[in-house]
Amino acid sequence: MTLWRWAGGHASGLRVRLLLAFALLGVTTTAVVASGSYFQARTVILQQAQDAAVASLTDQLTKVYPIRQLPPTQNELDDLAHRLSDREGYAVVIYHDMRAQGAQVPEPLTPELRQAVESGLIAWQRVSRDGEPVLLIGTQLKLDRPDGAVLPSGLEVYAVRSLASEQQSIDRLATLAWLTGGLSLVLAVLLALLAARGVLRPVRELGRAARRLGEGDLTTRLVVRGADELADVARTFNDTAGTVERQVGELRRMEADARRFVADVSHELRTPLAAMTAVTDVLDEEADRLPGDAGKAARLVSQETQSLTQLVNDLIEVSRFDSGTARLALDDVDVAAAVTATLRIRGWTDRVRAELPPGVVARLDPRRLDVIVANLVGNAFRHGTEPVSVRLHAEPDWITIEVRDQGPGLDPEVLPHVFDRFYKADTARTRSEGSGLGLAIAWENARLHRHAGQAGSLVASNAPTGGAVFTLRLPRVAADTANTGGVR
Amino acid sequence: MTGRPVARALLAGGLLLTLLLAGCGVRPSGVITGRPAMAGPSVGVRLYLLSHGELALVIHPSKEPASPEETLAMLAAGPDESDLSQGLTSEVPTGLVPAGPVTAVPGRPGLTVTMTGPVLSLSGAAADQIVCTAASAAALAGLADSFPPITLAGPDGARPPRFCPVVR
Numbered sequence: 282m283t284l285w286r287w288a289g290g291h292a293s294g295l296r297v298r299l300l301l302a303f304a305l306l307g308v309t310t311t312a313v314v315a316s317g318s319y320f321q322a323r324t325v326i327l328q329q330a331q332d333a334a335v336a337s338l339t340d341q342l343t344k345v346y347p348i349r350q351l352p353p354t355q356n357e358l359d360d361l362a363h364r365l366s367d368r369e370g371y372a373v374v375i376y377h378d379m380r381a382q383g384a385q386v387p388e389p390l391t392p393e394l395r396q397a398v399e400s401g402l403i404a405w406q407r408v409s410r411d412g413e414p415v416l417l418i419g420t421q422l423k424l425d426r427p428d429g430a431v432l433p434s435g436l437e438v439y440a441v442r443s444l445a446s447e448q449q450s451i452d453r454l455a456t457l458a459w460l461t462g463g464l465s466l467v468l469a470v471l472l473a474l475l476a477a478r479g480v481l482r483p484v485r486e487l488g489r490a491a492r493r494l495g496e497g498d499l500t501t502r503l504v505v506r507g508a509d510e511l512a513d514v515a516r517t518f519n520d521t522a523g524t525v526e527r528q529v530g531e532l533r534r535m536e537a538d539a540r541r542f543v544a545d546v547s548h549e550l551r552t553p554l555a556a557m558t559a560v561t562d563v564l565d566e567e568a569d570r571l572p573g574d575a576g577k578a579a580r581l582v583s584q585e586t587q588s589l590t591q592l593v594n595d596l597i598e599v600s601r602f603d604s605g606t607a608r609l610a611l612d613d614v615d616v617a618a619a620v621t622a623t624l625r626i627r628g629w630t631d632r633v634r635a636e637l638p639p640g641v642v643a644r645l646d647p648r649r650l651d652v653i654v655a656n657l658v659g660n661a662f663r664h665g666t667e668p669v670s671v672r673l674h675a676e677p678d679w680i681t682i683e684v685r686d687q688g689p690g691l692d693p694e695v696l697p698h699v700f701d702r703f704y705k706a707d708t709a710r711t712r713s714e715g716s717g718l719g720l721a722i723a724w725e726n727a728r729l730h731r732h733a734g735q736a737g738s739l740v741a742s743n744a745p746t747g748g749a750v751f752t753l754r755l756p757r758v759a760a761d762t763a764n765t766g767g768v769r
Numbered sequence: 770m771t772g773r774p775v776a777r778a779l780l781a782g783g784l785l786l787t788l789l790l791a792g793c794g795v796r797p798s799g800v801i802t803g804r805p806a807m808a809g810p811s812v813g814v815r816l817y818l819l820s821h822g823e824l825a826l827v828i829h830p831s832k833e834p835a836s837p838e839e840t841l842a843m844l845a846a847g848p849d850e851s852d853l854s855q856g857l858t859s860e861v862p863t864g865l866v867p868a869g870p871v872t873a874v875p876g877r878p879g880l881t882v883t884m885t886g887p888v889l890s891l892s893g894a895a896a897d898q899i900v901c902t903a904a905s906a907a908a909l910a911g912l913a914d915s916f917p918p919i920t921l922a923g924p925d926g927a928r929p930p931r932f933c934p935v936v937r
Contacts, residue, residue, distance in 0.1 A: 305778065348811040348812070
C-alpha cells in the first residue's frame with residue numbers, strides 16, 4: 282500500500298503520468314491483440330494438422346479394403362499396423378482381444394477415445410505423453426452391406442502422431458508475441474516521452490515567462506504555436522502581459538507627468554520668488570521702523586517668503602532625484618571638518634555634542650553631506666530634546682554618522698514613514714517649521730552615494746535608552762552612478 | 770489518481786498472466802469426433818458364427834463369389850482354425866446343408882431355405898446363424914435388396930419366418 286502511495290506521489294508528475302498511461306495502453310493493446318492472434322493461429326495450426334492427419338489416415342485405410350479374412354490372424358494385424366506406421370507416427374490395430382502395435386511403446390489410448398470409436402465415429406484427441414503433445418486418431422473398419430448400410434467388422438485402427446513440429450510452430454508464435462509486446466512497450470515509452478516533451482516544453486516556457494513577468498520584465502511574451510489548449514494559455518498569457526504592460530506604462534506616464542508638473546511649477550516659481558525675496562529683504566530692514574501691525578505683517582511676509590523659497594528649492598531638489606538628473610560632485614573631504622563646518626555655519630556648535638575623530642577622509646559630495654547632516658540635526662532640534670549628539674565612526678570602506686537626541690523617540694507607527702515626503706509625524710500640528718521634504722531629501726542624498734553596487738543608507742531607529750537615532754552610512758570612496766533616482 | 774493506474778495495471782497484468790498460463794504450447798484436448806467410421810467391401814464368404822453366445826461376422830477367404838447354398842454348406846462345415854483360435858464356435862450341426870436352392874416360396878415372406886436335416890430341433894442360436902448367413906448371402910448374390918426374412922424348412926416341418934437379429 283505504501284508502495285502505491287509512493288508511486289502515486291511520484292506519479293503526479295506530468296511526464297510520469299503520460300509515461301504510465303502510454304505504457305499501459307501499449308501493453309494492454311498488444312497483449313489483447315497478440316494473445317488473440319496467438320490463440321487463433323494456434324487453433325488454426327492444430328486444426329489443420331488434425332484434419333490433415335485424419336485425412337491421411339482415412340486415405341491409407343482405403344487401401345486396407347477389401348477385407349479378405351475375419352477374424353484376422355495376428356500376422357495380418359501386425360502387417361496392417363506396420364503398413365500404417367511411418368515417420369510421423371505409428372498405428373495400433375485392435376480386433377476384440379487381439380492387438381498389434383507399430384511401435385514398442387506403452388499403450389497411449391484413452392478410455393474416452395475408445396468409447397467414442399466404439400460409437401461408430403472417427404474420433405481424435407490430443408494428449409500429452411511424457412510432456413510431448415500427441416494426436417490420437419481412431420476409427421472402426423466397417424463392412425459395406427449389399428443394401429448400402431454398414432456392418433461393424435470388429436476391427437479398430439488407431440493412429441498415434443506426434444505434434445512436436447506443431448508445438449514448435451506455436452512456440453515460435455508465442456516468442457513472436459512476446460517480442461511484439463516488448464517492442465510495443467518500448468515504442469509506447471518512446472511515444473510517451475515524445476508526447477511529454479511536446480506538452481512539457483510549452484508548460485516550462487510558460488512557467489519561465491510567468492516568472493520573468495513577475496520579476497518585472499513586462500515585455501515578456503510567449504511564442505504561440507499551434508491551436509491547442511496550450512496555445513490558448515499562451516495567448517491569454519500574452520494578452521494579460523500586454524494589458525499589464527499598458528497599464529503600468531500608463532501609471533508611469535501619469536507619475537512622470539505629475540513629477541514634471543511639480544518640477545515645472547517649482548521652476549516657474551523661482552523667478553517671482555527671487556523678486557519677492559528682494560522685496561522682503563527691504564521690508565525686513567524697514568520692519569523695525571514700521572508702526573505696530575504693519576511691522577508685524579512685514580516680518581510675517583518675510584518669514585513666509587523664506588519658507589516658500591525653501592520649499593521650492595526642496596521641490597526642485599526632489600524633482601532632480603525623481604528625474605534621475607541628480608549627480609554627485611565628488612571631492613576628498615575631511616568628514617570631521619565638514620560636519621563641524623555645517624554645525625558652525627548654522628550656529629549649532631554649542632548646542633551639539635560632537636564626537637568627530639579627526640583625519641577621516643572620504644571621497645563624497647560635500648554639499649550633499651552638508652544637506653544631510655543639517656537636516657538630521659535640525660530635525661533633532663525640532664522634534665527631539667537636547668542634548669543632540671553627532672558621532673562619526675570610520676570603517677575601512679564606510680563612514681557612519683549617528684545623530685541622536687534625548688527626546689521621547691519616534692513612534693513605532695511613524696518609523697516606517699519617517700522618510701516619506703510631506704509626512705507629518707504629529708498630526709495635530711498642521712504647520713511644520715520645515716518644508717516636510719528634509720528627511721526625504723537626506724535619504725535620497727544618502728542613497729546617491731554608491732560603492733561596489735551598494736548604496737549609502739539612512740536609517741531611523743530608537744535608542745534603547747530613549748531618543749531617536751538616525752544613522753547615516755556612506756561609502757568612503759563613493760562612485761557617481763547614473764540614474765540613482767530613488768523610486769519609492 | 771492512484772486508483773485508475775492500479776486497476777489498469779491489474780488488468781494488464783491479468784491479461785499477460787492469462788496469456789502466460791493458458792497458453793503456451795499445445796494443450797491436451799477432449800475427444801473430438803468427426804464423420805462416421807469408414808466402411809469398405811470384403812472379398813470372401815461372410816458367415817455368422819458365435820462368439821460367447823453372440824452372433825459374430827467372419828469372412829472366410831474364397832476364390833470366387835459363393836452362392837447362398839455354398840455359403841450355407843461352408844457354415845455347416847463349422848469354424849476353421851483361425852476362428853477357433855479367436856474362441857468362435859458354431860451350433861449348426863455338421864452336415865446340415867441346404868437340400869435345394871434358396872428361393873422365394875409363394876405364401877411365405879422373403880426366402881425359404883430347405884435343409885436336409887431337421888430344423889425344428891435346432892437351437893435358437895443355430896437357427897439365427899443360418900438365418901443371418903442365408904440372408905447375407907442372398908443379398909450379396911442379388912436375390913434380395915436387403916436382408917430378407919428367412920423361413921427355415923426341413924423334413925420335419927418349417928420354422929416361422931425370421932429376420933437376422935444383428936441387422937435389425
